[in-house]
Amino acid sequence: MGCSKPSTPKPVWVNMADSLIFSDAMLTFKTVGKKWNATIISFVQPLPLSVIYNDTGFTAKPEKPDGIIEGPAQICLTTEGEIFYYPVYLINKKGIPVIDKDYRSPKTVNPDSSLMQQRMIHSIDSFRNLVYLSGKSEYFFEEEIALAPKAGTYRAIQKESLTSFYMQPGSAVTIPFNAIYDKKQSRYTVTAGPLKDRYNNTVADGTRVNFMYSLGDETYRTEVSLLKGFAELMIEADPFTKIELQAIINNTSSKQINLTP
């Protein structure tokens, strides 16, 4: 018993407070001894403090006075194997820039099925703390919105490419179709288009247009990719053979036309 070391009295936190602005923190402790380490242990990480001794004890301040993730924490003082804790709530300085997040689901909307989209908004500051939405006392806002049926690429938040959502064109409703005979070259130029969906959007590039035509006993199938709403096909004319021609996209068919020079 006689050899045991006398325990160090718990330092007195002179400027004690319930909450602490971390970047401005200047913690004054009244104690004895010159071998103190100070750390703030938040619920996500340890934040080291530097210690400056004075006549009555020491002052601790953040080594990197920066923003943090706000929440409960403990000031932890250690000296020669002894540890003392002081509960505190860490906050950031006011005026930190706020970033809005706008999530859309689905990101790609096809008017053939639905124009509805779910939207969820929330805001975080630059240190990833969830903050109230502007002008509201809630963190999240959710709504279902009906999108305008105009095909294109939209951004939920301006200048942020990753927040883009996409309104696709739908399927062609009808297939306008005509053929022009070029006497000099003795061939038909068959054009399907302009192909529009039911909202008057131009049907997507690359859409497969199948031109089916009969030439004598044979039935031909030419697969053409749509470009800017049009699909074009050249057919050699045969003065003695009638050509029956039709354009088909999935289950939508054009009228059948007969080509004779």
Next chain:
Amino acid sequence: MNKLNNSLWDDYLGKKLLLTAMSLALLTHGVILYYTLPRTYDAFVHMFFADHYARFWFEPWEYRWYTGFLTISYPPLVHQAIALLSKLFPLKVAFCIYAITILQILLVGVYRFTKLFFDKTTAGVAALLAVVLSSIVETLHVYGQMPTLTGLSFLLNALPFLYQYIVKRKLIYLVMALSFLSVVISSHHVTAIFGMAFFIAPTIFMALVDSLPEEEKKKNIFKFAWVLIVAAFKKYLQFILFGGLVIVLAVGLIFPYWYWSKTDPITQVSIPHGSRDNFFLKPSSGLIFFIIPLTLIFALLPAISYTITRQKRLIGWAAAFFLCLLLGSGGTTPIPIKLLGANAFNILTLDRFGFWASIIAIPFMAKFIYSFMAGTVKDYLSQKFGTSTHFILSGVSGFFYLLFILFIFHLGTFRPLQPKEIEIQPMLNFLNRDDHMRWRFLTLGFGDQMAWLSSNSLAASVDGNYHSARRLPELTTRPVERLENAKFSGDDGLASLNDFLANSEKYSLKYVFSNDRYYDPLLYYNGWNRTIRLENGIMVWEKGNISTIKPLKPKEVLPILKKAWGIIPVSSLCLAVLLTIFYLRRYKAKDYFETVPETNHHYPKLVMLSSSLLPLIFSAGFFTKIVFELLWTKEQKDPKTAVLNYYNHLDFQRFENAFHFFKPTPTYPLDQYLLEKSVNDGGLLPSYAKLDSIEVKELEVKKDSAQMQVYTRWRTSLGHRERMDTFSLVQQESKWYILPKIFVPEIPDEQMRSYTYTLFKKQGKRVISSFPSVKDDRVKKPFAAVKQAHFIRNGNLNYITGEILNADDIPINVSLKVSIRYQNDTIKDYYPGTAFQYNLSPKASNFFQVQLDSTKLMDSMQIKAINLYVETDVSEKGYIHGGTTGYTIQSLPNDEVLIRTTMYNELTSEINIPGILIAEKDGQGNIWQAQLALHPTAIRSGLNMTFEHHFQKIEHTAQMLNQYPLNLFINGQPRTIMVLQKDDTANSHDGIAILPHCFMSQEIYLQ
């Protein structure tokens, strides 16, 4: 004193020769080994195992091959030793250092082994001979069989100790013999097992005979046998001690191996090996596995046979030698299969027996060579024919034999056993980036270099290069060594490969590195797309919608066995080294002047003459044959030979050689031939096929002209194709030449072509982060719909047929899986094969057919439910399937139709394999079957081609089974099948609907 002098001189000369042999080995084998290594059969496999131990010393589960296997399936010592060296040197260098070290130990072993029979000078000559012995050269530089050489080198070193132990009964010799045998057991179990019969038993026999008094040895054979049995009984304690300890070591040292072979026995179909062929019927196998390794043995057979049968002490060796020689002859006679039994015969590679025969023969060959160079044979030849004759004979024989050895050194170059060396770094970079290692890969056309790729990567392959460890039924049920060289395994190989390529989801197989375009059609029609050609020329194929590797529980091995596997075998090597040092310092000096067995230096005249001349005759004959084949073979001696050789050159793409078979004329130069060939050729047959068989029929043969009909059968990755051609030949200056066919070019009207493609580009990751997924960066699963799906039964065949639609605005890659749940709650998955288009344009649809099991099997298991799973993914390519396709249908009897297809290629790329996907529909539009039909020749841009296919309709014989519920899931969500619509076009064509489904090899951005 005189004897001591002789002994000293003999010892000095013997050791000098041994040192010369070791230096020579270092200078020749050591220098060349690094370069011959990539062309060997096995070196890379052993390096892969070494890499395993370097990474996971105490973990026997190797996940990188065959979806996982246990490395305790092969004795570990060689691999562990190389693994240790690889901690200091690069793996290849470590392997070479190890190989050279083993070669040096082997030479010492040969020297010590020969000393059991003859004096030390002869032993030195034997060591020199071993440096240039064709069987050893072949085993090292052609096969790269390091465990065999390791086992043998330590076995040969163990034999003198064993001999001494039997003769002198000293414990140190037993300890030394056992320590060397421990290394043999830990290195190569086959050498250990057969070494007992072919090396240890004759040694014991010889030691027993040598321990008999001289008068006993001279008794007749029956009395001798009785005396020997009595002598053996007198030493029974020695034998029990040795035999018991050997058994304990054999079991204990590699116990996990025995445990594995007992608990997980090899139950796979035997893989054909050339060493089991009848060498008369397949001379190429005989050449590689029998003639080349044993040339010198055959040449010196009279001398070997004479010496090995002259003394009673050598009876065991004579039996072992001739038995090994017989077993090494493979399937040439029925004796090996009867001796070994069908099971062992079909598992073992029999060339190893020939190899052991050559090793047993070394002392006897060395004795004759020594005698030929400086002994009684030399004296006889010099007296009989003069010194110069002997000198010339020695020089010329030696020269030709060394040429022969040089030929074997470079055998891999003259007769390539492996593809050219492939730079693996681009593949490693590919596997390392973008999480590609989360899927399995497969190599095609890599040869054993696939093992080298695996050694350098942690990525997993479905294939592997150690077939004893395979347990996947798709591999074990067919006689296929590896998937990567499937084309060399005939129909079974391609069927096996097809299973993996079609059912790739089952194995998380997403990437194929292809070094052989032969497989391109098979890959393409199984839904694989070319992604990128790497800097080393390797094409990377990718399949969409493949799940990442699922965690697989390794086979359990007791922790104590893992530790034993990691510690005991390598300890045996350490112990052998320590004991050798101990022996050399403590005991060796005492045996320094050991007397060598007295041998007779006499050879009968016939033996002397034959064995002196045969090496020259064999070596020179071999070279004459090679030179004759290269320079003087009359390839155009008659019309049939000319046509056969013409096809041979074509098959190996030696077009300039093939051109020389055409009649020389100024109007038909090589340029013209190549030009016409480039215009006419292309397509499945010329470009993606290998000649399988050829038959030439003489239609008309006159004095100077001939008409030949040629039937050829080609093996392609999509099955066999046959062709009939007719050639006119003329004779000119005693050579037969083919007359070039009149070339009528098909020329498109336009001089320049244009075509508008709509290409797509997936932007890829837009957040540069190694974090696997960023929500905002994800591309949605494209929409797809199933227009119809039916369960069709046609006799014993069952399949799901239907039609699928890309309902999205972007091109998609589709994967299909039919899962059938049976009454006993087992689930079996089935995938579409070639009757499906895996990539679709926006709003395009296509037919599919998924083959199920046989009616008998499905009925016995009783179907509970059928689920059809469709997964989609964004695709950039593969949605252009061919040109304008016209067709007519002609009805034939018995529900058969003839489909006549005219395809016009309006694209800017050649259509290499024109094809159509055919669907048979009924009046309501239900699909009864879907089939792929291909045409073997290409269509050039701007041209038409017409081809025909017979098609058997099944609507009237098959059934559409609607009693089983068919549930549809698209991208994980339950969906309903669309309302069926009639197909007027099909209805007006006897119920036949077709879609173009072609392969274009050039512009990979299209497919």
